[in-house]
Amino acid sequence: MNKDTSRTTPEPILLSDALKTFEALWSPRIVTRVNDYDVRISKVRGEHVWHVHEDTDEFFLVLDGELAIRLRGTDGERTVTLARGAVFVVPRGTWHKPSAADGASVLFFEPSGTPSVGDRHDAIPGHVDATTGHELGS
Amino acid sequence: MNKDTSRTTPEPILLSDALKTFEALWSPRIVTRVNDYDVRISKVRGEHVWHVHEDTDEFFLVLDGELAIRLRGTDGERTVTLARGAVFVVPRGTWHKPSAADGASVLFFEPSGTPSVGDRHDAIPGHVDATTGHELGS
Numbered sequence: 001m002n003k004d005t006s007r008t009t010p011e012p013i014l015l016s017d018a019l020k021t022f023e024a025l026w027s028p029r030i031v032t033r034v035n036d037y038d039v040r041i042s043k044v045r046g047e048h049v050w051h052v053h054e055d056t057d058e059f060f061l062v063l064d065g066e067l068a069i070r071l072r073g074t075d076g077e078r079t080v081t082l083a084r085g086a087v088f089v090v091p092r093g094t095w096h097k098p099s100a101a102d103g104a105s106v107l108f109f110e111p112s113g114t115p116s117v118g119d120r121h122d123a124i125p126g127h128v129d130a131t132t133g134h135e136l137g138s
Numbered sequence: 139m140n141k142d143t144s145r146t147t148p149e150p151i152l153l154s155d156a157l158k159t160f161e162a163l164w165s166p167r168i169v170t171r172v173n174d175y176d177v178r179i180s181k182v183r184g185e186h187v188w189h190v191h192e193d194t195d196e197f198f199l200v201l202d203g204e205l206a207i208r209l210r211g212t213d214g215e216r217t218v219t220l221a222r223g224a225v226f227v228v229p230r231g232t233w234h235k236p237s238a239a240d241g242a243s244v245l246f247f248e249p250s251g252t253p254s255v256g257d258r259h260d261a262i263p264g265h266v267d268a269t270t271g272h273e274l275g276s
Binding site: 033 | 170223227
């Protein structure tokens with residue numbers, strides 16, 4: 001029993017404290033894990049890159065600021081706008097591009113190992129970190 | 139492609155709006171789904187019940203108020219206190235009992251079908267809803 005305790009958080013983590021530990025944009029930190037999922041947080045500003053996760057949905061919760069997500073569907077493109085405290089799930093197989101003109105902080109749930117730039121993507125600009133998430137404090 | 143779109147959220151949901159749609163305590167609502175996981179929200183006040191999820195971790199994010207979680211370990215009991223904006227994961231196999239003397243709103247991330255009272259539990263008091271989560275708006 002409790003054999004998995006070592007890989008979970010022994011004490012609560014204030015997200016506001018966790019966000020203070022890094023400055024890098026579009027470079028998610030893994031706050032904690034739930035089974036084989038990561039809870040990641042990221043500071044974002046400007047534009048990410050068009051990408052698609054073929055095999056997983058991706059959950060967004062906006063902690064601060066406002067996030068726009070451009071979505072490419074069979075019937076064209078649309079943009080959803082997430083205010084602070086809004087949640088949204090990008091369905092698997094959906095090309096999308098997040099952006100935040102004025103900056104935002106975002107929480108993600110996704111399977112551990114999910115690349116931040118998806119399985120397929122446009123050319124990755126220099127300001128976007130292609131990663132499966134960094135440990136908090138690293 | 140996009141074959142799973144129908145079961146996900148077509149538009150962002152403001153958690154503050156979602157919380158206004160119900161009053162029941164300890165009775166989680168499913169806000170959205172991520173693969174085979176639920177994102178649930180709950181209003182809580184007073185004490186839940188001692189219970190254990192044998193096969194899954196359970197993620198807590200406090201949206202409003204303060205949540206205490208009593209945890210039973212091999213070396214005795216302890217309490218963790220989650221302020222607004224704090225996250226915590228109760229590891230699988232860990233007996234726990236949430237409480238919120240002054241009330242709180244909480245977001246959970248757990249596999250769909252996870253019972254709110256775990257796989258084993260003490261006698262369930264009348265104010266605790268034993269459920270795998272209700273649809274939002276139901």
